[in-house]
Amino acid sequence: MRLSSLLGAGLVVLAAASQAFAGATLDRVESRKEMVNVLMESYPPFSFLNDKNQLDGFDVDVAKAVADKLGVKLRLETPSWDVIAAGRWSGRYDICICSMTPSKARAEVFDFPVEYYASPAVIVVNAKDDRIHSAKDLNGLKVGLTAASSYESYLNKNLVIEGAEDKQLDYPFEQVQIAPYDTDNVAFHDLALGAGVRLDAILTNLVTAQPRLDQDKRFKLAGAPLYEEPNSVAIEKGDAEWNAKVRQVFAELKADGTLAKLSQKWIGADISK
Numbered sequence: 001m002r003l004s005s006l007l008g009a010g011l012v013v014l015a016a017a018s019q020a021f022a023g024a025t026l027d028r029v030e031s032r033k034e035m036v037n038v039l040m041e042s043y044p045p046f047s048f049l050n051d052k053n054q055l056d057g058f059d060v061d062v063a064k065a066v067a068d069k070l071g072v073k074l075r076l077e078t079p080s081w082d083v084i085a086a087g088r089w090s091g092r093y094d095i096c097i098c099s100m101t102p103s104k105a106r107a108e109v110f111d112f113p114v115e116y117y118a119s120p121a122v123i124v125v126n127a128k129d130d131r132i133h134s135a136k137d138l139n140g141l142k143v144g145l146t147a148a149s150s151y152e153s154y155l156n157k158n159l160v161i162e163g164a165e166d167k168q169l170d171y172p173f174e175q176v177q178i179a180p181y182d183t184d185n186v187a188f189h190d191l192a193l194g195a196g197v198r199l200d201a202i203l204t205n206l207v208t209a210q211p212r213l214d215q216d217k218r219f220k221l222a223g224a225p226l227y228e229e230p231n232s233v234a235i236e237k238g239d240a241e242w243n244a245k246v247r248q249v250f251a252e253l254k255a256d257g258t259l260a261k262l263s264q265k266w267i268g269a270d271i272s273k
Contacts, residue, residue: 025094025235025242034073037063038089039098041078042183045211045266046099058266062116063097065258069249080182085148089236095246096234101150104160111239112232113246116259117271119205120225121151124188124213127220129195134223136172141200144187147180150229151203161230169227184208192218205229207267230273 029035039047039059050056055076067074077093084096087109102112123143125132132138138155145151153159155178157171179199181187190198202209206225213219233250235242253259259272 023239023241024091025239026245028091029070029072029094029242032072034075035063035067035070036075036077036092036094037067037098038077038079038084038093038096039063040081040084040183042185043099044208046208047078058117058262059097059099061262061266062253062259063095065253065262066095066097066246066249069252070245081146082148087234087236091236094235094242098234099231100234101229102161102232102234103150103153104165105153106234109237110234111237111243112234113243114250115230115232115273116250117263117273118228118230119207119271121154121203121227121229122206122209122225123222124191124202124204124209124219125200125222126191126195127218129200129222131195132201132222134172135170135226137222138176138201139173140175140177142177142179142196142198144179144181144190144199144202145204146184146187147182152178152180154226155203159227161227188212188216188219192216207271 039055041055042048043057043059045057046059047055047057055078060076063076064074084098085100085106087106097116100106100110102110123132123135123138132141143155145155150159150161154169154171155176159169161167179187184202184204187199187202191202201222203226209221213221233246235246250259254272260270263270263272
Protein backbone atom coordinates (compact mmCIF):
# COMPACT_ATOMS: atom_id res chain seq x y z
CA MET A 1 0.00 0.00 0.00
CA ARG A 2 2.76 2.36 0.99
CA LEU A 3 4.83 1.40 -2.07
CA SER A 4 1.94 2.04 -4.44
CA SER A 5 1.32 5.38 -2.78
CA LEU A 6 4.96 6.34 -3.26
CA LEU A 7 4.83 5.20 -6.86
CA GLY A 8 1.69 7.21 -7.40
CA ALA A 9 3.28 10.28 -5.85
CA GLY A 10 6.35 9.77 -8.02
CA LEU A 11 4.23 9.61 -11.16
CA VAL A 12 2.48 12.83 -10.17
CA VAL A 13 5.86 14.54 -9.67
CA LEU A 14 7.12 13.24 -13.02
CA ALA A 15 3.97 14.40 -14.77
CA ALA A 16 4.25 17.83 -13.17
CA ALA A 17 7.91 18.09 -14.14
CA SER A 18 7.11 17.04 -17.71
CA GLN A 19 4.28 19.56 -17.88
CA ALA A 20 6.55 22.29 -16.52
CA PHE A 21 9.21 21.51 -19.11
CA ALA A 22 6.63 21.49 -21.89
CA GLY A 23 5.80 25.13 -21.19
CA ALA A 24 9.26 26.31 -20.16
CA THR A 25 10.03 28.44 -23.21
CA LEU A 26 6.64 30.11 -23.50
CA ASP A 27 6.67 30.82 -19.77
CA ARG A 28 10.13 32.37 -20.10
CA VAL A 29 9.14 34.50 -23.10
CA GLU A 30 5.96 35.73 -21.43
CA SER A 31 7.56 36.42 -18.04
CA ARG A 32 10.51 38.32 -19.54
CA LYS A 33 8.35 39.98 -22.19
CA GLU A 34 11.14 39.15 -24.60
CA MET A 35 11.80 36.54 -27.29
CA VAL A 36 15.43 35.68 -28.07
CA ASN A 37 15.96 34.72 -31.72
CA VAL A 38 19.27 33.31 -32.86
CA LEU A 39 20.54 33.78 -36.43
CA MET A 40 23.60 34.49 -38.55
CA GLU A 41 25.13 37.96 -38.75
CA SER A 42 26.07 37.68 -42.41
CA TYR A 43 23.56 35.78 -44.54
CA PRO A 44 21.95 38.31 -46.89
CA PRO A 45 19.13 38.82 -47.72
CA PHE A 46 17.97 36.82 -44.68
CA SER A 47 20.15 38.40 -42.00
CA PHE A 48 22.95 40.95 -42.28
CA LEU A 49 24.26 44.22 -40.85
CA ASN A 50 22.83 47.19 -42.76
CA ASP A 51 24.50 50.58 -43.31
CA LYS A 52 23.37 51.61 -39.81
CA ASN A 53 25.19 48.58 -38.37
CA GLN A 54 21.85 47.05 -37.41
CA LEU A 55 20.66 43.53 -38.13
CA ASP A 56 18.25 43.50 -41.05
CA GLY A 57 16.76 41.08 -43.56
CA PHE A 58 13.96 38.60 -44.16
CA ASP A 59 14.61 36.43 -41.08
CA VAL A 60 14.97 39.54 -38.91
CA ASP A 61 11.63 40.92 -40.10
CA VAL A 62 9.90 37.56 -39.68
CA ALA A 63 11.25 37.33 -36.11
CA LYS A 64 9.97 40.85 -35.43
CA ALA A 65 6.53 39.86 -36.73
CA VAL A 66 6.48 36.80 -34.46
CA ALA A 67 7.48 38.87 -31.42
CA ASP A 68 4.76 41.41 -32.29
CA LYS A 69 2.14 38.64 -32.43
CA LEU A 70 3.30 37.45 -29.02
CA GLY A 71 3.24 40.99 -27.63
CA VAL A 72 6.91 40.88 -26.55
CA LYS A 73 10.20 42.55 -27.45
CA LEU A 74 12.68 40.87 -29.77
CA ARG A 75 16.34 40.27 -28.92
CA LEU A 76 18.69 38.97 -31.60
CA GLU A 77 21.78 36.86 -30.88
CA THR A 78 24.42 35.95 -33.51
CA PRO A 79 26.79 33.20 -32.36
CA SER A 80 28.59 31.09 -34.96
CA TRP A 81 26.49 28.75 -37.09
CA ASP A 82 28.18 25.75 -35.44
CA VAL A 83 26.82 26.88 -32.07
CA ILE A 84 23.35 27.50 -33.50
CA ALA A 85 23.14 24.19 -35.34
CA ALA A 86 24.48 22.13 -32.42
CA GLY A 87 21.33 22.82 -30.41
CA ARG A 88 21.13 22.05 -26.68
CA TRP A 89 20.82 25.77 -26.02
CA SER A 90 19.91 25.31 -22.34
CA GLY A 91 17.50 28.24 -22.43
CA ARG A 92 19.97 30.76 -23.91
CA TYR A 93 17.81 31.16 -27.03
CA ASP A 94 14.08 30.72 -27.49
CA ILE A 95 13.83 30.17 -31.22
CA CYS A 96 15.81 29.99 -34.46
CA ILE A 97 14.15 31.86 -37.29
CA CYS A 98 17.44 31.54 -39.10
CA SER A 99 17.03 29.65 -42.39
CA MET A 100 17.71 26.21 -40.91
CA THR A 101 17.13 23.16 -43.08
CA PRO A 102 15.69 20.22 -41.12
CA SER A 103 17.66 16.98 -41.17
CA LYS A 104 17.53 13.64 -39.42
CA ALA A 105 20.55 14.56 -37.27
CA ARG A 106 19.16 17.97 -36.33
CA ALA A 107 15.78 16.42 -35.47
CA GLU A 108 17.53 14.67 -32.58
CA VAL A 109 18.03 18.02 -30.82
CA PHE A 110 15.41 20.27 -32.45
CA ASP A 111 11.72 20.35 -33.16
CA PHE A 112 10.69 22.04 -36.42
CA PRO A 113 7.20 23.48 -35.88
CA VAL A 114 6.81 25.03 -39.32
CA GLU A 115 8.49 25.33 -42.71
CA TYR A 116 8.36 29.00 -43.64
CA TYR A 117 10.18 29.14 -46.99
CA ALA A 118 12.02 26.99 -49.53
CA SER A 119 14.93 27.75 -51.84
CA PRO A 120 16.94 25.79 -54.44
CA ALA A 121 20.53 24.68 -53.73
CA VAL A 122 22.88 25.81 -56.51
CA ILE A 123 26.52 25.70 -57.58
CA VAL A 124 28.28 29.05 -58.03
CA VAL A 125 31.60 29.27 -59.87
CA ASN A 126 34.03 31.93 -61.01
CA ALA A 127 32.72 33.58 -64.18
CA LYS A 128 35.92 32.65 -66.08
CA ASP A 129 35.64 28.96 -65.19
CA ASP A 130 34.27 26.70 -67.93
CA ARG A 131 35.08 23.38 -66.23
CA ILE A 132 31.93 23.02 -64.11
CA HIS A 133 28.48 22.55 -65.64
CA SER A 134 26.78 20.25 -63.10
CA ALA A 135 27.35 18.41 -59.81
CA LYS A 136 29.25 15.60 -61.54
CA ASP A 137 31.97 18.10 -62.49
CA LEU A 138 32.66 18.77 -58.78
CA ASN A 139 34.45 15.44 -58.42
CA GLY A 140 37.90 16.01 -56.89
CA LEU A 141 37.41 19.79 -56.70
CA LYS A 142 37.38 22.10 -53.67
CA VAL A 143 33.93 23.43 -52.82
CA GLY A 144 33.17 26.14 -50.26
CA LEU A 145 30.05 26.12 -48.11
CA THR A 146 28.72 27.17 -44.72
CA ALA A 147 30.01 24.82 -42.02
CA ALA A 148 27.53 22.31 -40.57
CA SER A 149 25.05 23.09 -43.36
CA SER A 150 22.84 20.84 -45.46
CA TYR A 151 25.27 21.52 -48.33
CA GLU A 152 28.03 19.78 -46.38
CA SER A 153 25.74 16.76 -45.88
CA TYR A 154 24.97 16.76 -49.60
CA LEU A 155 28.65 16.65 -50.56
CA ASN A 156 29.15 13.90 -47.98
CA LYS A 157 26.34 12.02 -49.75
CA ASN A 158 24.25 11.67 -46.61
CA LEU A 159 21.71 14.48 -46.83
CA VAL A 160 18.26 13.52 -45.58
CA ILE A 161 15.66 16.26 -45.97
CA GLU A 162 13.12 16.11 -43.17
CA GLY A 163 9.66 15.50 -44.57
CA ALA A 164 11.07 14.19 -47.84
CA GLU A 165 13.00 11.17 -46.60
CA ASP A 166 11.82 9.00 -49.47
CA LYS A 167 13.14 11.40 -52.11
CA GLN A 168 16.26 10.02 -53.78
CA LEU A 169 18.94 12.68 -54.17
CA ASP A 170 21.45 12.44 -56.98
CA TYR A 171 25.14 12.30 -56.00
CA PRO A 172 26.91 12.17 -59.40
CA PHE A 173 30.41 12.59 -57.95
CA GLU A 174 32.81 10.28 -56.13
CA GLN A 175 34.53 12.64 -53.73
CA VAL A 176 34.63 16.40 -53.25
CA GLN A 177 37.07 18.44 -51.17
CA ILE A 178 34.85 20.26 -48.68
CA ALA A 179 35.96 23.73 -47.51
CA PRO A 180 33.74 24.89 -44.60
CA TYR A 181 33.33 28.61 -43.85
CA ASP A 182 31.55 30.52 -41.09
CA THR A 183 29.72 32.62 -43.71
CA ASP A 184 29.29 32.76 -47.48
CA ASN A 185 31.02 36.16 -47.56
CA VAL A 186 34.53 34.79 -47.10
CA ALA A 187 33.84 31.91 -49.49
CA PHE A 188 32.78 34.34 -52.22
CA HIS A 189 35.88 36.44 -51.54
CA ASP A 190 38.07 33.37 -52.06
CA LEU A 191 36.21 32.30 -55.21
CA ALA A 192 36.64 35.80 -56.65
CA LEU A 193 40.43 35.32 -56.59
CA GLY A 194 40.10 33.01 -59.57
CA ALA A 195 39.06 29.52 -60.55
CA GLY A 196 40.97 27.00 -58.44
CA VAL A 197 43.08 29.58 -56.58
CA ARG A 198 41.46 28.85 -53.24
CA LEU A 199 38.13 27.40 -54.33
CA ASP A 200 36.67 25.79 -57.42
CA ALA A 201 33.02 26.41 -56.52
CA ILE A 202 30.55 27.34 -53.79
CA LEU A 203 27.44 25.39 -52.85
CA THR A 204 24.74 27.69 -51.48
CA ASN A 205 21.10 28.62 -52.05
CA LEU A 206 19.82 30.57 -55.01
CA VAL A 207 18.08 33.24 -52.95
CA THR A 208 21.24 34.37 -51.16
CA ALA A 209 23.38 33.94 -54.27
CA GLN A 210 21.14 35.87 -56.67
CA PRO A 211 21.96 39.40 -55.40
CA ARG A 212 25.68 38.66 -55.79
CA LEU A 213 25.16 37.21 -59.26
CA ASP A 214 23.19 40.30 -60.28
CA GLN A 215 25.72 42.79 -58.92
CA ASP A 216 29.07 41.03 -59.31
CA LYS A 217 29.99 39.67 -62.73
CA ARG A 218 32.88 37.66 -61.28
CA PHE A 219 30.41 34.86 -60.47
CA LYS A 220 27.95 32.69 -62.38
CA LEU A 221 25.69 29.70 -61.81
CA ALA A 222 26.84 26.27 -62.96
CA GLY A 223 23.98 24.06 -64.12
CA ALA A 224 20.51 23.48 -62.72
CA PRO A 225 19.56 23.53 -59.01
CA LEU A 226 20.56 20.34 -57.16
CA TYR A 227 17.54 20.08 -54.85
CA GLU A 228 14.98 22.31 -53.14
CA GLU A 229 15.87 23.12 -49.59
CA PRO A 230 13.06 23.60 -47.06
CA ASN A 231 13.82 26.09 -44.31
CA SER A 232 12.08 25.72 -40.99
CA VAL A 233 11.77 27.38 -37.63
CA ALA A 234 13.78 25.45 -35.04
CA ILE A 235 13.14 25.24 -31.29
CA GLU A 236 14.57 23.16 -28.47
CA LYS A 237 13.24 19.62 -28.59
CA GLY A 238 10.38 18.49 -26.38
CA ASP A 239 8.57 21.76 -25.63
CA ALA A 240 5.05 20.94 -26.83
CA GLU A 241 3.41 24.16 -25.66
CA TRP A 242 5.98 26.41 -27.36
CA ASN A 243 5.77 24.24 -30.48
CA ALA A 244 2.00 24.72 -30.65
CA LYS A 245 2.29 28.47 -30.05
CA VAL A 246 4.86 28.89 -32.83
CA ARG A 247 2.62 26.96 -35.23
CA GLN A 248 -0.30 29.19 -34.31
CA VAL A 249 1.65 32.42 -34.80
CA PHE A 250 3.00 31.38 -38.21
CA ALA A 251 -0.47 30.27 -39.33
CA GLU A 252 -1.67 33.79 -38.48
CA LEU A 253 1.27 35.43 -40.29
CA LYS A 254 0.52 33.37 -43.39
CA ALA A 255 -3.23 33.98 -43.24
CA ASP A 256 -2.90 37.77 -42.88
CA GLY A 257 -0.36 37.97 -45.71
CA THR A 258 2.61 39.06 -43.58
CA LEU A 259 4.93 36.25 -44.72
CA ALA A 260 4.13 36.82 -48.39
CA LYS A 261 4.66 40.57 -48.00
CA LEU A 262 8.04 40.15 -46.30
CA SER A 263 9.08 37.61 -48.91
CA GLN A 264 8.25 40.04 -51.71
CA LYS A 265 10.11 42.81 -49.89
CA TRP A 266 13.37 40.89 -49.47
CA ILE A 267 13.34 38.23 -52.18
CA GLY A 268 11.22 39.80 -54.91
CA ALA A 269 9.00 36.72 -55.00
CA ASP A 270 6.80 34.79 -52.61
CA ILE A 271 8.92 31.86 -51.41
CA SER A 272 6.96 31.54 -48.14
CA LYS A 273 5.38 28.20 -47.27
